[in-house]
Amino acid sequence: MVIELSSPGRTVVVGTGPVSFDDVVAVARDGAGVVLGDDARAAVARSREVIDQLAAADLPYYGVSTGFGALATKHIPADKRAALQRGLIRSHAAGSGPEAEREVVRALMLLRLSTLATGRTGVRPATAAAYARLLDAGITPVVHEYGSLGCSGDLAPLAHCALALMGEGPVRDASGALVDAADALAAAGIEPVVLAEKEGLALINGTDGMLGMLVLALHDLRGLLQVADVAAAMSVEALLGTDRVFADDLQALRPHPGQRASAANLRALLAGSEVVASHRGPDCTRVQDAYSLRCSPQVHGAARDTADHAALVAGRELAAAIDNPVVTPDGRVESNGNFHGAPVAYVLDFLAIAAADLASISERRTDRFLDVSRNAGLPPFLAHDPGVDSGHMIAQYTQAGIVSELKRLAVPASVDSIPSSAMQEDHVSMGWAAARKLRRSVDGVGRVLAVELLTAARALDLRAPLAPAAGTGAVRDLIRQHVAGPGPDRHLAPEIAAVHDLVTTGRIVAAAQAATGELH
Numbered sequence: 001m002v003i004e005l006s007s008p009g010r011t012v013v014v015g016t017g018p019v020s021f022d023d024v025v026a027v028a029r030d031g032a033g034v035v036l037g038d039d040a041r042a043a044v045a046r047s048r049e050v051i052d053q054l055a056a057a058d059l060p061y062y063g064v065s066t067g068f069g070a071l072a073t074k075h076i077p078a079d080k081r082a083a084l085q086r087g088l089i090r091s092h093a094a095g096s097g098p099e100a101e102r103e104v105v106r107a108l109m110l111l112r113l114s115t116l117a118t119g120r121t122g123v124r125p126a127t128a129a130a131y132a133r134l135l136d137a138g139i140t141p142v143v144h145e146y147g148s149l150g151c152s153g154d155l156a157p158l159a160h161c162a163l164a165l166m167g168e169g170p171v172r173d174a175s176g177a178l179v180d181a182a183d184a185l186a187a188a189g190i191e192p193v194v195l196a197e198k199e200g201l202a203l204i205n206g207t208d209g210m211l212g213m214l215v216l217a218l219h220d221l222r223g224l225l226q227v228a229d230v231a232a233a234m235s236v237e238a239l240l241g242t243d244r245v246f247a248d249d250l251q252a253l254r255p256h257p258g259q260r261a262s263a264a265n266l267r268a269l270l271a272g273s274e275v276v277a278s279h280r281g282p283d284c285t286r287v288q289d290a291y292s293l294r295c296s297p298q299v300h301g302a303a304r305d306t307a308d309h310a311a312l313v314a315g316r317e318l319a320a321a322i323d324n325p326v327v328t329p330d331g332r333v334e335s336n337g338n339f340h341g342a343p344v345a346y347v348l349d350f351l352a353i354a355a356a357d358l359a360s361i362s363e364r365r366t367d368r369f370l371d372v373s374r375n376a377g378l379p380p381f382l383a384h385d386p387g388v389d390s391g392h393m394i395a396q397y398t399q400a401g402i403v404s405e406l407k408r409l410a411v412p413a414s415v416d417s418i419p420s421s422a423m424q425e426d427h428v429s430m431g432w433a434a435a436r437k438l439r440r441s442v443d444g445v446g447r448v449l450a451v452e453l454l455t456a457a458r459a460l461d462l463r464a465p466l467a468p469a470a471g472t473g474a475v476r477d478l479i480r481q482h483v484a485g486p487g488p489d490r491h492l493a494p495e496i497a498a499v500h501d502l503v504t505t506g507r508i509v510a511a512a513q514a515a516t517g518e519l520h
Contacts, residue, residue: 012110013037014117014132018318019110021311024215027135028107031174034135036117036128043119044128047327051122054333055081055197062335063201063325085195089166092159092204095144100157100209102172104439105143107212108154109135109161111318112203120321121202122333130193131165131203137188138174139164141181143209149420150341150431153322154209157432162203167192206322207341213435214314214348220442221307221351225300226509226519227449228358229262232296233269234456234472235365238463240279240376241289243270246297258308259301261520266297268516273469275460290374292364299361303354310347317344341431345414348434355441356406359448363399366452369459370396382458382486389489392455395496399451402444409437409444450500453479453508461485474515475508 010030012023015037026032054061060075067074067084076084113135115121116128141164147156163169164181171181185192195203236243246263270276288294325335368374370381370392383391413434419426457476460468468476482498484490502508513519 009033011035014110014113015039016043016118018315019114020318021215021219021314024107024110024212024318025219027110028103028212028216031138034110034113034132036113036132040117040119040128041125044116044121044123044125047119047122048124050327050331050333051198061325061333064197064333081197082194085197085200086166088200089159089162089195089203090168092155093163093169095147095156095160097145100143100145101439102140102176103216104209104213105140105157105161106135107216108143108157108208109141111208111212112158112161112206114318115206115208115321115323116202118321120326120328121323122198122327123202124196124199127165127193127195127199127203130190133188133190134161134165134185137184137190139181139184139188139190140172142170142172142178145436148209148432149418149425149428150207150210150345150433151339151420151425151428152324153204153206153339153341154432155204157209158204158206162195162200165193165203166195201325202323205324205339207317207339207344207431210341210344210348210429210431210435211314211317213439214310214344214351215318217348217351217435217438217442218307218311218314220446221303221355223506223509224358224442224445224449224503225262225304225307226265226512227446227453227503228300228303228362229265229296229519230269230472230475230508230512231362231449231452231456232293232300232365233266233469234460234475235369235452236266236289236293236296237270237273237275237468237472238378238456238459239289239293239365239368239374240275241293242280243267243273243276245289245294246270251297254298256298256301256305258304259297261304262300263297265519268519269471269512270469271471271516273472274467275463276469278466290364290368292361292368296361296365299357303358306350306354310351313343313347340427341429342414345429345431345434348431348438349410349412349414352406352412352434352438352441353410355438355445356403356410359399359403359406359445362445362448362452363396363403366392366396366399366455369455375459378459378462382455382462384486384488391489392451392458392492395451395455395492398496399448402448406441406444406448409441413437446503447496447500450496450503453503454483454495454499457483458486471512471516474511478502478507478511 011033381391383389
């Protein structure tokens with residue numbers, strides 16, 4: 001994943017408005033502190049007055065004085081409502097499987113807090129403040145891989161977080177140690193919360209898990225899309241491809257913004273290349289490059305535009321107040337279906353398709369380097385002594401295995417509804433599942449691009465004494481600081497890992513930008 005470190009000591013103030021993409025990344029990955037804003041405290045207090053009035057009324061109100069889901073018709077007397085809320089959280093904390101990553105749990109907690117802060121959920125100010133303190137203290141509840149259907153929100157994952165707020169269940173403390181929630185809360189000076197009417201629902205009815213993973217995936221994909229342009233430029237150059245097809249007037253004939261931005265990057269990265277200039281004259285007999293070279297901006301650009309669409313949906317979701325029922329600004333308490341994860345699930349699946357194709361075209365460019373019939377005079381498999389040495393033959397196998405996996409992960413989860421809750425929840429989004437597989441897809445793309453970069457850098461070295469462009473040369477030189485140049489076969493896995501680290505930490509893009517100026 002592409003990680004850009006936030007400023008040390010940053011604190012995110014959660015108010016009545018939406019948190020930003022950068023806020024989510026800072027809290028999830030960089031351990032930024034969290035506080036509840038004064039505007040949020042006031043809004044939460046106002047909506048709680050509405051819930052308190054309903055709790056004292058004789059008529060039943062869903063989530064306040066009734067059961068939940070298929071048991072919504074059962075009236076609950078006042079003396080059993082605390083047990084109702086406690087039982088709701090305990091029973092819904094039913095996840096299974098491996099632990100979800102710390103960054104995922106912190107992201108979903110920040111987003112649930114953001115909804116609580118809108119004043120539309122009816123929780124007490126003290127409950128929202130305690131939730132913020134849990135995040136601020138670095139206490140991360142254990143949330144499991146399986147349990148969410150993405151309808152009525154990410155119920156099980158959020159219930160595990162609410163359970164920790166009650167001082168129950170396992171958590172990871174700020175150091176990562178597995179401890180009981182009661183002990184972690186005590187160490188942080190946080191009193192366990194005894195939930196009042198409506199609060200159990202408010203803590204678990206949201207798309208926060210799938211949305212948090214969407215925001216993190218978009219952050220990573222933005223960087224990987226730039227890396228893809230860098231890798232493509234190095235491959236076009238080292239395979240003796242032409243840069244003429246990336247001309248802006250040609251791209252303008254098909255006005256997709258992502259395509260034009262990607263082509264601009266390729267032109268900048270290839271500017272001044274001796275390798276490209278070496279075959280630009282009238283003696284060149286190559287008419288057209290293969291699609292994986294010539295159509296790189298079209299594929300990369302389509303992925304960029306898909307990410308932009310997903311970001312538009314994510315931005316709307318960040319501005320949403322999702323709960324059921326909700327307290328409206330005019331004081332009504334209304335049931336609704338806003339917790340359904342379809343809008344988020346669809347774009348999570350869409351991004352998995354784009355990720356698979358981004359990796360697929362990268363693998364095709366890499367494969368061309370290894371085939372003497374297509375690599376324009378380079379040795380077979382870029383081997384030092386072909387036959388004795390295998391060169392990058394099996395590195396491409398690794399790419400191919402990942403690409404095949406990404407194609408399977410591109411099968412949408414959002415079409416696979418399965419009914420639950422005695423047919424009350426008879427159509428669900430599977431957004432959590434879509435998000436989980438997208439995380440694996442994003443990781444795979446980074447690894448595939450690392451192999452292409454490693455292979456293209458080797459090929460550029462083999463084109464010496466011709467010098468690469470400033471942009472591609474800077475990336476090749478960065479790689480050479482961590483991986484030796486062409487030579488007899490070496491243990492290849494550490495070299496792939498080293499370049500993958502350069503990809504995920506943003507150093508590949510930084511090197512290219514330092515040599516060429518800001519990339520799109």
